[in-house]
Amino acid sequence: MMAPPRRSTLAHGLARHLGLALVSALLAVSVIGYGGLYLATQGRLPGGFEFTSSLNNTMPLALAGLAQTMVVLTRGLDLSIGGIIDLSDALAALYLGTTAASMALASALILLAGAVLGFVNGALVAYGRLPPILVTLATLAIFQGLAIRILPQPGGAVPEGYTALLVNTGAPYALFYVLAMMLFWAVLRRSRIGIALLAVGDDEAAASSNGIDPVVTKLVAYTLSGLIAAAAGLFLAAQATAGDATTGNGYTLTSIVAVVLGGVSLFGGRGSGIGAILGAFVTTMIVNILFFAHIDPLYQSFYEGAFLVIAVVLAEGLGRLVRKRRARA
């Protein structure tokens, strides 16, 4: 009964699901809070329209959070996500064209561009053995510069059909995308590469001696991050029906907020993409609550920042408590 291994699989699994349980509870509480406030201020409960628009508004952040998860799982951090979203947003506004074929081709190329940019991050981190924060801070400056070069002023246009496909305001089709993202995570999590992501983030040396290549794993993580961030940019452009090379900037911070709220450990090796997606919805709900509580939107980043710190402290504290309990039992 003495000194059980701290990272036993049972405790490990529980701690992971604890994060999911916490964010689900948080989402439930914030939805109820939002509904209550809505009822108090509008005299009725939020309906289908509110549901659809909340889903649509959260899509870019849910994708950005999923992108950030890929890298955070390997004990990294991707500050360049905002820059990739900017670039993808700007490219979408300029090159989508008007025919279905051109839209499909341009979208595919933009996603490919995001993956390439992510790959560059990954190569610098994995081959160059450089600190992820500095690498992605530098590439953030480069990507933002490129985005402004491509689209100096907000403008361009996203065709109506494209917006209708990604951001349908009539019905909650976005639910389909959310489910697709969750399915993507569920499949990834069970694949070799998903296991490698968690293993490398948990203990790089141990993963390496178990035949997992940390360099390849990190390359894949950053490439996936870039790809998914580019998808977030497509959704953002579709939502605004035009391009803006700076609207993506904020997603660097909020993607970290979503990841942390979703119970993904910033020390790597623990967490779930589904958690990060739910974390994105919690963030949206908080913004909605602040709005209906008539809190000045100027204070929004104050609440986001404060909430981020509180969430990290609570999540790490609770996680440690549960792991200790499990280890003792």
Added chain:
Amino acid sequence: MSGGGTRRRVLAGLSPTGRRVLYAYGATVLLFLLGGLVRPGFIQATNVLTILTVAMFVGLVAAGQSFVILIGGIDLSVPWVLNAAAILLATSSGGENAHAAAALALTLGMGALVGVANGIGVTVLGVPAVVMTLAMNGIMEGLTLGLSGGMTCGACASYAPPLVQGLAHGSLLGVPAPLWLWLAVIGLISFLLQATVFGRATYAIGTNLRASELAGLRVRATVIGLYGLSGLTAALAGIMLVGFGGQASLGMGEPYLFQSIAAVVIGGASILGGRGHYLGAVAGAICLVTLISVLLAMNMAEYGRSIIYGVIILVLLLLYGREARDG
């Protein structure tokens, strides 16, 4: 004292950090020559002094950034600490000399307090430095925007007190006053890092946190103090900046995050902690600001500068990283 052999021996005798500081000063001289080619008058004394004065703003922020990077941390909260300080100084003094002293104390105290809060978050609450300071940047942004009503408040249009403006624009013995201030800061920080228990503890913590704890160093207090100093220097930079420009504006702190980190990296400090010196960051700040001035003289657009910053940081990281593995 003949030629290359001696030089090589001198270079080899220096630590990697010392060599990088030398490279940074060498690059600065080259950049000035390049600037002189692009625009005659670039290397005139007045222009050189102006560039050095602008470099001081980066250098002050980079001082705090050096402190936290020495212990393997980072301070992403500098943009809005700086911005909040600039606005707080202008609004609390109302542009009057009579209130200048109180406003200065209030502003510097605010900066230090925010930094201390960062330090407590990192040490006591165990929040990763990136997240803690990123969140603090958001907190300060929200507070600054909210309390000033998006810079629409009555006092927001206030100018910095003439005293502070005088400090930013005055000169002594032909050298701008901000440069005297910077020299004083350089002396103070060098003394603090090289000759005090606090300074030696800083290097020890940056080299090996666990060993420092076991050796009985007051790790938490030191780390909190270092983040406090970072907040303080960011606030000081905000004060000098509002004194220089007269009025505060929203977003004035944004460029300083990237530039302060870049200055520290150019100056050869190891981002993993334990190695580096403020003189390196000073060299980095001067080098970076000279580069920006040259790019501006070449009419380079903002996006181009942003891309070039990023590329330079990556190239330096790759070069220095290689050197560290070879050596």
